[in-house]
Amino acid sequence: MFRTALRNVFAHKARLLMTVLAVMLGVAFVSGTLVFADTLSNAFRNQSAKSYDDVAVAVTSYADPDNPEEAPGLSAGDLGRIAAVDGVAGVYGRVEGFAGVADPDGKLIGVGWSNKGSNFAPGEDGKDPAYTFTEGSGPVRDGQIALDEESAAKGEYEVGDRVRVATNGPVKEYTLSGVFTTEDGAVNAGGSLVLFDTAVAQKQYLRQGYFEDATVVAAPGADDAKILAAVEPLLPDSAEAQTGTALADEQADQIEQGMGNLKQVLLGFAGIALFVGVFLISNTFTMLVAQRTKEVALMRAVGASRRQITRSVLAEAAVVGLVASAVGFALGVGLAVGLRSGMAAFDMKMPDGPLVLSATPVVAAFAVGVLITVFAAWLPGRRAAKIPPVAAMNSLHAVATTKSLVLRNSVGAAVTALGAAGIVAGASSGGDEGRMYIGAGAFLALVGVIILIPLLSRPVIALVRPLLVGPFGVAGKLAGQNAVRNPRRTGATASALAIGLTLVTGLSVLGVTVGTAIDKMTTDNIKADYMVSMANGGDLDRSALTALEKAEGVSAVSPQQDVYLQTGDDYVSASGVTPGDIERVLNVDVVSGDAGTLAEGQIAVAEKTARSKGWKPGDRIPFTFADEKKATLTVGAVYKDSEFLSPVLVDTAVVDGHEAKPYIRQIFVKTDGGQTAANEQVLVDALGDNPAITVMDRQDIRDEFGGAINTLLNVMYGLLAMALIIAVLGVVNTLAMSVFERQQEIGMLRAIGLDRRRVKRMVRLEAVVISVFGAVVGIGLGTFLGWAVGETVAEEIPGYALVLPWDRIGIFVVLAGLVGVLAALWPARNAARLNMLTAIKAE
């Protein structure tokens, strides 16, 4: 039987092509993901191993630098004691923090969050083993810095040039003493690294004379573990030590974990693509079996058992799956390589490393490819086994296409109803639990709709038929009827598209709705013209606030300064603000009391917090500050909760004396004359043209908060594209089948005068009808799901209101139509070129 299966595969090469393509793409996605993740983790692992290569033992201090009663880190004395340990060749103390470098145009070099500053720690030989200087030498006094090679190149800086560097204080100018290469993670991630003289870095990031970390380098032949054992007792209580190898492993594990998450997301999308592929494969095998009815019946007549017939079909599927998997795997490896170079081209720095081909992706590729194909062919295989031997004798064995769909429809309706009920229940209960219901309901609803789709196809397509007949005449009329001739096949084809579009639409509805809500929230709540913050998301220096307060044309300035306040045993999240100005830069919607009391040292409380604590204006509440000092503050006002306001507001003047260092997250600024280029320049100048500080206007603020959603949506669209491509292949497949089955009919139509152009149009319109039908079903379900998930987050987003992205939905429908046109290209050409005489010849 296997030989028969093999022969069949070769005999139907062309018709299996789409199946092979679908499986291939799915497998390529899976294996590409796995190979890419393996290669990348390996590269990261190698890199972290390399960066800790010289490190025998790493010491880290966890001391609280803001606590004046204890040492803020490792002292020079601690380092000296470690250096004296047997087998230690050198100890290098480190402090680090944020440092942004300006390019000659004053713009920040590198991405904000990974721009780092550290100290140059020369050993006795005057060298720091962590850095290899390619030009010049390390900074040894105040006013000197060294820069990593890439950042220096980006800023076109040469040794001796003056470079402007900003830490969280005001920007300063330094002389470039040298350029180095390093294995440092931040630099490898595309950030910049500035090296200061040790004393400067200590003052800047910690305290004179203290280090956060220390790396211990062993003498040749010394044992790391022994050194660790000897070092540990020497350390202050707040510090811990680890061997370099252990640290590298720890880091590698973290990377592995991060990679694992990425892998799971990608595999999820690959799964969707494969799921869509199942419909295509199943369609193909159903057709192959139908065409082979006589052949199968003959085999049954000469003694083949039902099981043998099924097995022969499955074997055929396995061969197809195997071939497709092999090609798909090769494609996947190519994809992994391409992805890496693609990322490099987009300036995303990835460590170099060899391509890693482990056994897992190979096994996964073949297992997935073969199993999916065999699984999809299982039902057609069973159907083949049911062909009675007598079918071989009938000259005209009608292919059963319109078998009763009653059972199927009842099951489908029940499953869909159950799913819809789950979704509605989830939407009304909300929260994580609600979302779980929705997830389960969504799956059931999708399955139900897939089961129901053949039933839906007739009335839905009947609705659009007048649209086809009007402008397209007889070709449109025939196309509309052809589209519903085989409801199962049309259904399976449309399902593939519907699944993709359900997800795309659901995400779009949700994304656009949430995006709009956030945008509205931003525009409603922010009255300021500008928001000032650090590029790395860190805290702004007090000097920035002072500078802005003094800047010309500034009418209101208020910081959002994180403040430590404790009442009873509870810590309350509070913000230090500027009284009088805060209401002018942010929307403070006072419900009771008077916000003006902030200026008198009273506090303002958000409604929910006030309710839960039982506070009302006039209440006197005892608080503890960061420095353990106590005070009683009066509640002066209660305001409506807002995403932009902490639950408690207080005058910065009240708390400043109690905080070691103010933690200013943002500063909001309102200017005379509003948002103008000149005003923005005034602010930038007032801040000392600091590359590390970003000044955002209203649009920037909206993009900052809402933009991430758009980026996320685009990434999702990209990942779902694979599922859509496979769905398109499904449409091609179905049309090719239809054209093949209707050769005689098409031949007759050509004979009685339908020209080639209209034959093409007929096939094309059929494709468009099926595609748009699938799209409409998907869009409907997707919108429903988007609404349901949105309901569960509505609570958490004030001002939430469902927004249907009609523009996007319109685009999806048009795209689905284009997909139809595209998918019909080849089948339509075939239909038009059909040899009339062979086609109309009687069987």
Add this chain to the structure above:
Amino acid sequence: MTTAPLADRTTAVAARATELSKIYGQGETRVVALDRVSVGFRQAEFTAIMGPSGSGKSTLMHCVAGLDTFSSGSVRIGDTELGALKDKQLTRLRRDKIGFIFQAFNLLPTLNALENITLPMDIAGRKPDKEWLDTVIRMVGLADRLGHRPAQLSGGQQQRVAVARALASRPEIVFGDEPTGNLDSRSGAEVLGFLRNSVRELGQTVVMVTHDPVAAAYADRVVFLADGRIVDELYGPTADSVLDRMKRFDAKGRTS
């Protein structure tokens, strides 16, 4: 050439093939399907083309009907020379001037009987001539079956729909390719009766390929083909006279 002279028949010619040849392949595999055939089909005449399989009778019909291309010679439908036409023009010619009845797969399963009948007019974007349509439908006796789909009709009824379709657009000439090949004798006789009536009563021109002497007997004239040539012609045939001629060719073929 044994073709009988046509001069004594004065009516106009609906279609004519002159020195028509159709050759497949080259060199060793060269097959001559039609060998310089000249034949005319007069208006309002029912012609049957007969011959053993492989004689070229179907090829002749396909070439004259504009379904197939030919190697040399000329074919005219009315005043139109087919050899000069491109596919698009040929398609339009078939649509407007020719009716077809095939052996099988004649009807579109998705359309009902009436829609199938008016399909050629639909394709042409023309409104059917209501009166004529009624006449044709009445003639083939389908008035009460118009809303049925082909699957709900018997083979004979389906072929009657096909006949009605071929006649409904008032073509200059109707071609039938073994139109009774798949029918039982009673249904076959009905269909042939309709074709003959269309010639007698409506003045239609019909050309039919068949291998059945009984079917051929319905025609006014039988043209016999063998080895791609016209070998004989018979007017006012009966089943017996056709059979006689057929036997003669067979005998000749064997002796020569």
